[in-house]
Amino acid sequence: MRMTFRWYGEDDPVTLEKIRQIPGMKGIVTAIYDIPVGEVWPLERILKLKETVEASGLELSVIESVPVHEDIKMGCGDRDRYIDNFCTTIRNLAKAGIDCVCYNFMPVFDWTRSELAFQFPDGSNALAYKHETVLKMNPLSGELSLPGWDSSYTKDGLKLLLEKYSKITEEDLWDNLKYFLDRVIKVAEEVKIKMAIHPDDPPWSIFGLPRIITCKASLERLLKLYDSKYNGLALCCGALGVSPDNDLIDMIHSFADRIHFTHIRNVNISGDRDFEEVAHHTDAGSLDIFGIVHAYHQEGYKGYFRPDHGRMIWGEQGRPGYGLYDRALGAVYINGLWEACERLEEKK
Ligand SMILES: [Mn+2]
Numbered sequence: 001m002r003m004t005f006r007w008y009g010e011d012d013p014v015t016l017e018k019i020r021q022i023p024g025m026k027g028i029v030t031a032i033y034d035i036p037v038g039e040v041w042p043l044e045r046i047l048k049l050k051e052t053v054e055a056s057g058l059e060l061s062v063i064e065s066v067p068v069h070e071d072i073k074m075g076c077g078d079r080d081r082y083i084d085n086f087c088t089t090i091r092n093l094a095k096a097g098i099d100c101v102c103y104n105f106m107p108v109f110d111w112t113r114s115e116l117a118f119q120f121p122d123g124s125n126a127l128a129y130k131h132e133t134v135l136k137m138n139p140l141s142g143e144l145s146l147p148g149w150d151s152s153y154t155k156d157g158l159k160l161l162l163e164k165y166s167k168i169t170e171e172d173l174w175d176n177l178k179y180f181l182d183r184v185i186k187v188a189e190e191v192k193i194k195m196a197i198h199p200d201d202p203p204w205s206i207f208g209l210p211r212i213i214t215c216k217a218s219l220e221r222l223l224k225l226y227d228s229k230y231n232g233l234a235l236c237c238g239a240l241g242v243s244p245d246n247d248l249i250d251m252i253h254s255f256a257d258r259i260h261f262t263h264i265r266n267v268n269i270s271g272d273r274d275f276e277e278v279a280h281h282t283d284a285g286s287l288d289i290f291g292i293v294h295a296y297h298q299e300g301y302k303g304y305f306r307p308d309h310g311r312m313i314w315g316e317q318g319r320p321g322y323g324l325y326d327r328a329l330g331a332v333y334i335n336g337l338w339e340a341c342e343r344l345e346e347k348k
Contacts, residue, residue: 003027005022005306005307006028006064008319008322010052022328022331024332028058029061041089041092046098060096060098063098064101065104066090066103074176090191094191100194101196105173108162109139111239112129113127113320114134117320131273131274139162173210177212181225185226185228188230196234196260199214200212203242219255233260236262238277241287242275252299265277269285277309279311289333307334
């Protein structure tokens with residue numbers, strides 16, 4: 001496995017220089033953030049990003065994410081042009097030596113939380129989700145601030161989008177995903193880029209929008225839509241793990257050869273559809289992080305790992321979920337578990 005860390009570009013207060021000092025850190029997960037969704041990423045911009053990352057002594061490992069335009073998800077408007085653009089971006093990324101690209105197929109809202117700084121008794125804070133609070137939220141009120149949400153929508157633009165989605169069922173979304181994969185995976189195979197879909201976070205419907213990548217059966221269905229190793233998964237144990245029905249260790253063993261990218265984080269399930277994000281350590285939450293890492297080791301996992309969201313600790317201020325300290329502790333913890341698995345294996 002290769003340990004990586006997400007970096008939000010030149011504006012990120014967590015600089016490449018800091019990231020490279022984390023023990024065992026090999027690579028960077030990032031994207032180009034200032035190109036409008038649906039437009040082509042020019043090769044020269046990608047090469048410049050690669051050069052910047054490599055100058056810090058790290059490798060540019062995974063692109064997270066190339067965003068999928070809403071017309072593609074809705075199956076309307078300019079979807080063919082946006083799919084062509086997506087394919088051109090994939091080709092350009094391959095020319096720059098990238099071999100893994102993450103994306104998601106969540107309508108309108110990316111990852112969603114009700115609180116950005118839930119306070120823990122030890123003075124740290126983290127992202128949290130309370131289903132009752134989310135049910136009371138009105139995305140059209142204009143007061144909502146969601147971390148994974150494209151805030152560039154105008155109120156009217158968002159209203160129109162939600163109206164359009166009100167006619168789209170889960171089955172429509174599956175059809176639109178298949179239409180997208182039939183075109184994109186062909187190109188991914190040709191240029192040898194492993195596509196990795198991130199599951200829906202949280203893995204249930206919010207604001208009445210359909211969400212389909214939520215459980216083992218849906219991952220199985222996704223992999224069968226286009227049966228190729230280039231149609232793969234970004235298994236996010238925090239996203240899937242908030243649903244107690246999702247057995248992550250079983251998923252790892254079932255889909256090992258199709259998992260190209262892994263997000264590791266722990267969550268504390270505090271109620272029915274309520275959770276807080278916690279430290280990566282197994283004892284800190286509801287997920288068996290050791291069991292998860294061990295399962296990857298047993299499968300001979302060669303893909304990318306990254307510590308996912310962390311808490312804000314030691315007084316750090318910054319992008320919710322994406323501070324330096326707690327994610328660095330997560331990376332070191334996961335590396336420690338991996339080393340233990342390796343050494344015990346050698347002794348057998
Ligand atoms: Mn994730």
